[in-house]
Amino acid sequence: MEDGIVLTMRGICKNFPGVRALQNVDFTLRKGEIHALMGENGAGKSTLIKVLTGVYDKDAGEIHVDGIDGAVTIRSPQDAQDKGISTVYQEITLCPNLSVAENMYIGRQKGMRVQWKEMEKKTGKLLESLSIPARPKQQLGSCSLAVQQMVAIARAVDAECKVLILDEPTSSLDDKEVEMLFSLMRDLRSRGVGIIFVTHFLEQVYAVSDRITVLRNGELVGEYEVQNLPQVELVSKMMGKELEGLSDLDKAASANASSGEAYYEAEGLSSSEAKPFDFRIAKGEVNGFTGLLGSGRSESVRAIFAADRVTGGKVTVDGKVKNITKPIQAMKAGIGYLPEDRKRDGIIADLSVRENIILALQVMKGFFHPLNRKETEEFADEYIKALEIKTANQDTPIKSLSGGNQQKVILARWLLTHPNYLILDEPTRGIDVGTKTEIQRLVLKLAEEGMSVTFISSEIEEMLRTCSRLIVMRDRKIVGELKGKELTQSNVMYTIAGGGKENAC
């Protein structure tokens, strides 16, 4: 093996029934580098990672790992770990009901005896050195998702790995936590660990990576050094076409609408999760809630849809006072809600794409008025075409679609109810660049047709691009509102940080 290279994969192929997930893919990881693995959903990133970690058997190809002679066969994730390849997945794969220390050492101690004291001491030291705000004895489930993620990384780091794989590690972290993670990654790089970084966030790739490997449709597009690959070029390589100007979105119509007649208005609305707040949205307006993760932006829109228990407030919809304490009442008032957590709150995993699309409309029609088969097939066909949902057919279970296509199905579900007011909470999370732009365009098109849309996203650029009015939240309170010329990134940051007087977190 060449000097300074910790991992090479050559000619990797992997087929699933009907899909060629990987075709002849090469990948090289050097000592002490952060190597971003990029590609749209379904490009084969996850499959490549799973081949490398022994979750899938490869159909063809060779893997070489530094320090081991000859091609290695990785049989299981445990085997991969023994060979120095550790992984932190997008979904946290630890046990929330065990303590932090137990999670650090589960499945790693030798023999039957457990040395609790030592385990806790070591964990404490490690958490401190990585400045992770958790105690060894704390139950993992009581930590925030971000902290759980960091514990998972700490666990991987502690396993003395040569290769560390981070699969979408930042998707549930806020900016400060991302920065913490990055400094941790740089620290590990200087210690000679090779890091494979899988993410959808382009800015993050450029902030931390040394090298980029791009995949498309299961094939290798190429390996590039970061400084030689401008961001626009990366995007076009991922998509396989020149990117249409993202900034060309025309939101003039929406901007004019914000002062118009209100469709939805709430006074002192509160729920079990959200403190009382006032809110209004005009017909055809696109506005958004922004703020750090946990600032209460999701909780506020959940209160509007009555997704949590509503505890008070006066709601007016289209000029009439409405009592909205259950989701069905919100739906009947013309409100649709695409939830933040697609897996937990959105998809009905085992049901077909068709059933997932018609669900909300069916519920609105009522228990005794089932749609007939033909109607449901027509609706499903219409929206699969309109939103370009990639699925084998209508009967495919939604769980076997990629994340972006699942999101489109949920979007189709709400569009089918023809709402007057649509709430989209993180509709573009974990979705590839192309689909992101499609969804943004769709939002603006809907607004032009008179629909009111509330949009939430962790990416401020995206919010600025789509919304004509931003409501800024901090610590579960609305702390400001920005519109028109005030809508700049620095203004949003400034408002989130509280006029510079306080720290951002």
Add this chain to the structure above:
Amino acid sequence: MPANKKKSSSGFMQKNSQLLIPLVAILILIIFNLIRDPSFFSIGMVTNNDGYPVLQGNLISIFNGASELVILAMGMTLVTAASGGQDISVGALAAIAGSALVKVLKSTEVITPWTVALGILACCAVAMLFGAFNGTIVSVFRIQPMIATLILFTCGRSIAYWINGGATPTVSSPIITAIGSFIPGCPVPTPILIVIFMGIVLGVLFKTTTLGLYVQTVGINQGAAKLNGINPVAVKLLTFVILGVCCAMAGTIGMSRLSLINHETLLLNVEMDAILAVAIGGNNLGGGKFNLVGSIMGAYAIQALTITLYAMKVPSTDVKAYKAIVIILLVVLGSPVVKEAFRKLKNQISAGRFLKEKGAA
């Protein structure tokens, strides 16, 4: 339209894979019996005691004997799908329902068709009430179904005992005899007709309401169901009430077969067979997607197995042991591990064939 045809055929294939285990079970039983005794499935007409021609044969015994189980398995499937757990009180509830029916019949001097109709309505109402009780504990108080129904499982037969003051009263009425055996002039045993009736009722229910979609949605993802305007509490409650009706019908048949109510032995341990029928039918006992036809086939497979064993002159005390062996085989065959192994084998064979053809070419 060719496009539609393709769609429906692929849908059938999907269903097929779930129905594979009950189909295989029934097929094996049929082949086994045909080899053992070619006349096993012969159906004959005989004249019964009342002088009417009726159907007779092992096949009829299987269909007739499985009636209560089939009805209960249908209800159990819905409860399982919606709540991800099983109701173990169905036998006890059937005993309560049967006792309630007897109580009504005994309260009049002459048993007319009207009193029987009233009695069955009353027994349905009682069973629905107890079903709602189970359903409330499961859906409102979020107790695991098996624990929640343990209450009625424990005390149900005592309640049945109280209803008729501790006796095991007999009901002598030609109408009740007709429900338990044959309606004069009709050669098909009445319990089979009741099963068909219940099947049609449920079929109509699925056709005219969104029950199927709601039950599966709630069973797969309760949180998401709620956010789509479905009331999970009501859906779960409804499945338990429907199971209550199924218990009432099973209790009515069971009581009518003997023309007496024995609260201790009526449909004893039937809950386990009902759960088993759901499992053999390829349904996930953790809830979610369900297939009613699978459960029904599962119930018939269980009964066919029992009748086969009896026909082989296996002593009734040993039947359960033999049943257990077959069930172990079925469950293991249907397990994901074995299915995956089969899939791999199939792939290898087809790959081998492909290579061979290539070589030949």
